[in-house]
Amino acid sequence: MKIVNLGESNSVLNRFVAELRDVNIQKDSMRFRRNIERIGEIMAYEISKDFTYSKKGIQSPLGIAPMNTPDDSVVISTILRAGLPYHQGFLSYLDNAENAFVSAYRKYKDRLNFDIHIEYIASPRLTDKTLIITDPMLATGSSMELAYEALRTKGHPAHIHVASIIASKQAIEYLQRKMPDDITTIWVAAVDDELDDHSYIVPGLGDAGDLSYGEKE
Numbered sequence: 001m002k003i004v005n006l007g008e009s010n011s012v013l014n015r016f017v018a019e020l021r022d023v024n025i026q027k028d029s030m031r032f033r034r035n036i037e038r039i040g041e042i043m044a045y046e047i048s049k050d051f052t053y054s055k056k057g058i059q060s061p062l063g064i065a066p067m068n069t070p071d072d073s074v075v076i077s078t079i080l081r082a083g084l085p086y087h088q089g090f091l092s093y094l095d096n097a098e099n100a101f102v103s104a105y106r107k108y109k110d111r112l113n114f115d116i117h118i119e120y121i122a123s124p125r126l127t128d129k130t131l132i133i134t135d136p137m138l139a140t141g142s143s144m145e146l147a148y149e150a151l152r153t154k155g156h157p158a159h160i161h162v163a164s165i166i167a168s169k170q171a172i173e174y175l176q177r178k179m180p181d182d183i184t185t186i187w188v189a190a191v192d193d194e195l196d197d198h199s200y201i202v203p204g205l206g207d208a209g210d211l212s213y214g215e216k217e
């Protein structure tokens with residue numbers, strides 16, 4: 001399985017991730033959502049380099065231009081809630097993609113232990129398509145695993161791109177075991193070493209859903 005950490009090379013992407021993490025800057029929820037969105041734009045561009053291309057003749061007013069353009073049928077799928085601004089960033093660049101949405105939330109049994117519940121899925125047929133599953137945070141990796149299982153009921157994609165912003169080392173190792181090895185690529189902007197007692201990424205950024213949309217009851 002290919003793992004790509006875009007944060008390893010210096011680019012403005014790292015400033016956007018730094019702003020997401022920054023305890024003062026992240027209080028501005030509009031800037032927080034926009035930073036997630038523009039990381040989605042950058043990642044869509046990077047992932048598009050892996051698509052299949054073929055040459056087409058494009059009629060301009062003055063002649064025919066030979067242009068390599070992508071042939072993949074792309075489905076962008078997102079895990080609610082924190083995935084919503086990320087999805088919008090992907091869709092800005094991959095504007096002819098189809099779209100899928102899955103809900104996943106942590107239901108706490110006590111202070112520290114939780115199960116992940118999937119209650120909603122809206123997805124087109126996925127067979128032979130390029131599936132991009134977007135979620136800004138991969139902590140344990142369980143939400144991604146369960147969202148993928150839910151999406152698999154809609155067919156066999158030809159390729160899967162798991163796109164995230166901050167992943168824990170543990171989540172990457174977990175998904176390497178759970179996702180189909182031969183067709184999956186994992187894209188991240190940062191990898192953090194630890195999880196705390198509540199399975200939050202350390203240093204991470206806190207709760208991406210709450211920072212985007214406010215605290216839940």
Ligand SMILES: O=P(O)(O)OC[C@H]1O[C@H](OP(=O)(O)OP(=O)(O)O)[C@H](O)[C@@H]1O
Pocket residue numbers: 079080081082083104105106116135136137138139140141142143144171199207208209210
């Ligand atoms: O890898 P995991 O341990 O499963 O954790 C990661 C999940 O946690 C966050 O969502 P959250 O459950 O906070 O929901 P929210 O987006 O509605 O806040 C995040 O967006 C992932 O979906």
Ligand SMILES: O=c1cc[nH]c(=O)[nH]1
Pocket residue numbers: 082137139199200201202204205206207208209
């Ligand atoms: O660190 C984490 C873990 C789960 N969800 C988040 O938003 N952040």
Ligand SMILES: [Mg+2]
Pocket residue numbers: 082207208209210
């Ligand atoms: Mg949350």
